[in-house]
Amino acid sequence: MSLTLTGFDGKIALVTGAGRMRSIGRPIAVALAQAGCDVVLTGTGKSPALYPDDEKQAGWRDIESVADEIRALGRRALALVSDVTDPVAVDTLADRIEAEFGRIDFVVNNAGSTRGKDRQPVTTLPVEEWQRVIDTNLNGGFYMARAFAQRMMKTGRGGAIVNISTLGTRLLAANTAAYVSSKAGINALTTILSGELGRHGIRVNAVSPGLIDTSRMDDMGRTDAWNGLVKSFIPLGRAGTGEDIAHMVAFLCSDQGSWISGQNIYVDGGYTNVPLLF
Secondary structure, three states, rough: OOOOOOOOOOEEEEEOOOOOOOHHHHHHHHHHHOOOOEEEEOOOOOOHHHHHHHHHHHHHOOHHHHHHHHHHHHEEEEEEEEOOOHHHHHHHHHHHHHHOOOOOOOEOOOOOOOOOOOOOOOEEOOOOHHHHHHHHHHHHHHHHHHHHHHHHHHHOOOOEEEEOOOHHHHHHHOHHHHHHHHHHHHHHHHHHHHHHHHHHHHEEEEEEEEEOOOOOHHHOOOOHHHHHHHHHHHOOOOOOOOHHHHHHHHHHHHOOOOOOOOOOOEEEEOOEEEEEOO
């Protein structure tokens, strides 16, 4: 007898930040569809001029391309442009999903701030960069969890919320104050929510990826320096993939993960300590 993850048939999943081709959000959305979910995808409506070169060459269409992949699996997909930093927009999103599907079962808070000028010492960190990162990663996670937990509680069917955090909260490396502080806040929010929502049958967990080979990391290149980093700091000998994270998210949403809540699970290939990455 083989082991198959169950608990997905007829369920509705929402994945934020799901529009990039080489990413974490897209594999999560596809994995949940493969498991049996209909999937709502959100993104910010990023201009095609800002797409990575491989997406431009592929004729990528952001969340619409991911929606097409999900429909090809025989599942329903709804692609919506939405801004997690705007609480009104989040409530509007929740209302739209409720009107379209009548329920929400799984929420994956994957949307994250882009790597930018925030990677510098606190003493030189522009206030607007701090606010940009906190608004997306921490405030956005709070708005999403609040809005969708309210609706999960109303339906009384339970569900799961999975927040995407980072290994950086363990490393606490210099020059990562905004990003790591935002994700440390998400870890705390995860634990608190699990205590508040457990009696409603709602599980809340965080997944903390290590070094994942996505377009988000393209500013680091894929040179000998990258390969040396992987060899030196990842015991399992390779960078992670979006699918590695997606598999953990799917497990946490499944029947087989139904007694796991309030946890922050590191998916990092055994990565333990490296400066200035996240």
